[in-house]
Structure formats: structure tokens, C-alpha cells
Amino acid sequence: MPVFKYLIKNNSKIPEYIEVEQSSKEPPLKNHPLTGEPIERVLHSPSLTLNHSEKREKNTLSPDHLEKHGFSILEKDTSSQKYIQTVGKNPKLDFQHGKFSS
Secondary structure, three states: OEEEEEEEOOOOOOOEEEEEEOOOOOOOOOEOOOOOOEEEEOOOOOEEOOOOOHHHHHHHOOHHHHHHOOOOEEEEOOOOOOEEEEEOOOOOOEEEOOEEEO
8 A cells, every 4th residue: 555745744954754644545634634724645656565475574584484584583482581592594593692512
């Protein structure tokens, strides 16, 4: 969905803008959604968020995907207070006090 830029018409010396994600089929907003101040849409090319979705984000951050791309996941062991590598092709690493030890 495109993100549109709006100018807040509050007679400020420094222009204030907000960005609102809305369908291009919706009419332009006349008032600020939170404060009710008058606003007007600024003509510029809209920003499209084409590659972002919750499902895509979960897939990108999944352990299998991270390991496939050479990343590791370190998790803190509550009993020993050390960080232990749970995902990754590197040798098993423990991380404590800013230093790695194998």
C-alpha cells in the first residue's frame, strides 16, 4: 500500500509533515488523524512497500534461512549465563563477558 506525505497546515515557520499509509483509491485526508489539525497531501511519488509482509519477515528470520545464508543464532543459557550458538555452521561457540570460547 502506498505511503502518502501530508503537510500539516499549522502556520509554523518550519513545515511539518506526516506520512500515512493508505490505499490510492481513498480520498486524501483533510485532517490529521490524531490531532485533527488541517493537512493537505503533498504531490510526490508515493512510496510503495512491495516486499514487506509479516509472513516474509518470519521466513527471512527463520533459523533455517539464517543458517543457509551463513548467519548464527546465539541464545543465552539461563543457568550458566553464557551465550550458546543454537544455529549456524560455525563450531559451537559460547559467548560470555564479550569473549568467545570454543
